[in-house]
Amino acid sequence: MDYFVQYLCAFVVGGLICVIAxxxxxxTKMTSARILVLFVVCGVFLxxxxxxxxxxxxxDYGARIPLTGFGYSLCKGVxxxxxxxxxxxxxxxxxxDVATGVVMAVVFGLIASIVSKxxxxx
Amino acid sequence: xxxxxxxxxxxxxxxxxxxxxxxxxxxxxxxxxxxFGGLICTIAQGYSDLLASxxxxxxxxxxxxxxxxxxTVLFMVFLGSLLTALNVYDCIGTVAGAGSIxxxxxxxxxxxxxxxxxxSEGLILGVGAQMFQVAGPVLVYGTASSVLVxxxxxxxxx
Numbered sequence: 001m002d003y004f005v006q007y008l009c010a011f012v013v014g015g016l017i018c019v020i021a022x023x024x025x026x027x028t029k030m031t032s033a034r035i036l037v038l039f040v041v042c043g044v045f046l047x048x049x050x051x052x053x054x055x056x057x058x059x060d061y062g063a064r065i066p067l068t069g070f071g072y073s074l075c076k077g078v079x080x081x082x083x084x085x086x087x088x089x090x091x092x093x094x095x096x097d098v099a100t101g102v103v104m105a106v107v108f109g110l111i112a113s114i115v116s117k118x119x120x121x122x
Numbered sequence: 123x124x125x126x127x128x129x130x131x132x133x134x135x136x137x138x139x140x141x142x143x144x145x146x147x148x149x150x151x152x153x154x155x156x157x158f159g160g161l162i163c164t165i166a167q168g169y170s171d172l173l174a175s176x177x178x179x180x181x182x183x184x185x186x187x188x189x190x191x192x193x194t195v196l197f198m199v200f201l202g203s204l205l206t207a208l209n210v211y212d213c214i215g216t217v218a219g220a221g222s223i224x225x226x227x228x229x230x231x232x233x234x235x236x237x238x239x240x241x242s243e244g245l246i247l248g249v250g251a252q253m254f255q256v257a258g259p260v261l262v263y264g265t266a267s268s269v270l271v272x273x274x275x276x277x278x279x280x
Contacts, residue, residue, distance in 0.1 A: 003171070006167065010163045011160035011161070011164045014160045015156035015159045015160030016156065017224060018158070018160070018224045019152045019155050019159070021223065021224045022148075022151050022155035022220035022221070023152060024220075025219065026148045027148070032220075032232075032256065033232075033255075033256045033259055035220070035223065036228075036232070036259075037260055037264075040267075043264075044267040044271055045267065045271065048271035048275070059163075060170075061164075061166040061170060062164075064166070064195075065163045065195075065226050065227075066224045066225050067225070067226070067229060067260070069226070070226065071264055074265065074268040075268050078271065078275070079275055082272055082275055086276075089272070089276075090269055090272035090273055090276055094264075094268040095265065100192045100195050101199050101226055101230075102257070104199040104200065104230075105199050105203065108200065108203030108207075108234055109203065109233045109253050110249065111207075112207035112238055113234075113240075113245075114241070115207070116207040116238055117241075118209065119209040
């Protein structure tokens with residue numbers, strides 16, 4: 001039952017974040033790149049003011065997997081390393097926490113570009 | 123001539139269908155985005171629970187929370203990349219809309235998809251340069267805003 005609630009929270013919160021993006025796409029005709037940038041920046045600022053922590057606590061991966069969670073990791077990393085290293089933490093803290101995703105995307109991107117061909121778009 | 127006629131009618135049709143079903147389309151898109159976005163997050167949740175489950179722990183040992191988080195992101199990026207490489211992710215995208223863009227799998231897709239597409243323009247200026255078409259801005263503004271809030275946090279702290 002405990003598991004069920006957690007999965008439900010992840011599903012609902014993750015889904016709702018995507019719905020916000022979908023409404024923005026349909027209503028304002030924003031391109032997906034703009035949406036993604038907006039979401040990451042929102043994630044950073046929501047984490048900075050302390051709101052996103054509640055969401056992560058509540059929904060766990062429902063809040064971490066959407067791109068706002070990317071901003072959450074960036075901001076968390078910066079804050080933690082400022083606590084630890086002081087001034088230089090502002091610049092060294094953000095990227096290590098998101099490096100996994102970025103590095104793997106690059107590696108898989110390279111592999112995919114070599115072994116796979118895109119279906120011709122019509 | 124007939125080609126022209128086809129295009130016209132398609133355009134007209136779209137105009138008519140847009141004006142008639144604009145509202146219900148948004149509702150339908152939102153439901154789809156909700157289902158797929160939620161599903162992707164649930165898969166990630168399931169994978170992280172799998173990493174913490176007993177049989178897996180017996181094989182690879184107990185992982186701390188940060189490693190589980192990183193491995194889950196890794197898995198989702200892998201999933202997004204694989205589905206993109208198999209040309210499946212675009213099909214999901216036409217149905218799921220934002221539900222496939224916003225999760226980290228969509229980030230993977232935004233890197234892998236141009237990498238594949240620009241392969242024909244060479245490895246350096248094609249794949250290498252175009253890979254971050256969409257992910258680049260995300261990283262630039264994500265990093266910049268994290269430095270900004272970091273600076274504020276640092277100044278408030280001292």
